[in-house]
Amino acid sequence: MTGLFPLVRPLLHALPPERAHGLTLAALKAGLGPKASREGDPILRTSVWGIDFPNPIGLAAGFDKDAEVADAMLGTGLGFVEVGSLTPRPQPGNPKPRMFRLAEAEGLINRLGFNNGGVEAAAARLAARDRSRGIVGVNLGRNKDSADAEADYRAGVAAVAAHADYLVVNVSSPNTPGLRALQGREPLERLLAAVLEARERTGPRPPLLLKIAPDLTDADKADIATVALESGIDGLVVSNTTIARPDDLPKSLPPSLAGQAGGLSGRPLMAASTAVLRDMARLTERRLPIVGVGGVASGADAYAKIRAGASLVQLYTALAYQGPALVGAIRRDLAALLRRDGFSRLDDAVGVDL
Numbered sequence: 460m461t462g463l464f465p466l467v468r469p470l471l472h473a474l475p476p477e478r479a480h481g482l483t484l485a486a487l488k489a490g491l492g493p494k495a496s497r498e499g500d501p502i503l504r505t506s507v508w509g510i511d512f513p514n515p516i517g518l519a520a521g522f523d524k525d526a527e528v529a530d531a532m533l534g535t536g537l538g539f540v541e542v543g544s545l546t547p548r549p550q551p552g553n554p555k556p557r558m559f560r561l562a563e564a565e566g567l568i569n570r571l572g573f574n575n576g577g578v579e580a581a582a583a584r585l586a587a588r589d590r591s592r593g594i595v596g597v598n599l600g601r602n603k604d605s606a607d608a609e610a611d612y613r614a615g616v617a618a619v620a621a622h623a624d625y626l627v628v629n630v631s632s633p634n635t636p637g638l639r640a641l642q643g644r645e646p647l648e649r650l651l652a653a654v655l656e657a658r659e660r661t662g663p664r665p666p667l668l669l670k671i672a673p674d675l676t677d678a679d680k681a682d683i684a685t686v687a688l689e690s691g692i693d694g695l696v697v698s699n700t701t702i703a704r705p706d707d708l709p710k711s712l713p714p715s716l717a718g719q720a721g722g723l724s725g726r727p728l729m730a731a732s733t734a735v736l737r738d739m740a741r742l743t744e745r746r747l748p749i750v751g752v753g754g755v756a757s758g759a760d761a762y763a764k765i766r767a768g769a770s771l772v773q774l775y776t777a778l779a780y781q782g783p784a785l786v787g788a789i790r791r792d793l794a795a796l797l798r799r800d801g802f803s804r805l806d807d808a809v810g811v812d813l
Contacts, residue, residue, distance in 0.1 A: 475556060488527060488531070492532070505771070508693055512594060512771065516789055518532050519773035524542070526597070530593065535786045542595060543599060545581050546599075546611065546615070547618075552574025553571060563709040566776065567724050573600045573635055585619060595624055608650065625666040627668045633702045673703075673728065674702055677738075680738050683739070687747060694750065696749075697769075704717055732754055749769050752772065752773035
């Protein structure tokens with residue numbers, strides 16, 4: 460499938476984005492995904508939270524919402540995969556259409572709204588997989604109509620902690636009303652305390668991360684950094700999609716497209732998400748590992764995230780435009796950039812630009 464993507468892409472892009480994504484998932488479930496080794500250049504190996512990653516390139520949440528194709532995506536050569544976001548109860552998400560391609564910008568706008576089949580169904584799939592096949596994290600959200608966000612996240616932790624290599628508390632999607640308000644200092648303190656307590660009761664204690672938005676004030680970032688350090692969580696994911704529309708979007712994009720409500724991902728998010736990553740690395744004094752996500756479409760992009768303070772990097776939207784061969788290209792180019800600048804291992808490059 461890797462070599463076929465240039466032929467398949469025009470067919471996929473002739474379809475609505477969500478339909479194309481559904482066909483991609485079906486192909487992966489049918490065993491039609493590419494086969495590439497996760498083991499590669501030793502310079503890319505890294506250990507974070509006591510977990511040995513064969514390379515730092517991962518799949519961001521949102522691609523495999525229901526934990527159906529994690530192993531198939533690991534087969535592309537990714538170092539890890541993050542599934543979800545998962546909510547306690549199944550929910551259909553927002554009305555369609557709810558995904559929009561910004562092809563000229565290699566971007567995507569979505570307002571999916573945590574559409575998923577519920578955490579229990581996904582937990583069963585995760586329990587059935589052979590965990591030696593690779594590292595899988597689980598991203599947790601809340602139901603749109605829930606009156607108790609803390610209870611939702613506690614339920615998610617209880618369901619999947621035994622089957623996840625790490626957990627992510629997602630309070631940063633722009634497509635669930637009120638969700639981003641949980642990033643405020645007091646609600647975030649309460650939420651993280653509740654989730655950490657729930658993790659203590661599960662037996663297994665996978666690392667717990669917080670995924671934040673790029674659309675934050677300096678005061679927001681300072682508060683989140685303080686709460687993250689004081690709470691005892693294990694890391695951050697920076698960042699989710701943005702509700703902003705960068706000034707450098709191609710002028711040829713129709714306003715009716717660029718102005719669609721929802722979160723923007725892909726190349727247009729790279730600069731803003733990396734700036735927030737850099738700020739959070741400074742504010743946390745590099746005491747928490749950070750997963751850098753948003754706009755990664757090349758080895759140079761991944762390297763920029765790492766130099767800004769990311770221990771690991773994720774991508775998603777770029778795969779829709781460049782296909783699964785992108786994973787191998789990023790790994791090769793990142794290794795070459797590390798050696799060009801005199802690094803003998805990935806860890807030595809983390810945060811060097813701070």
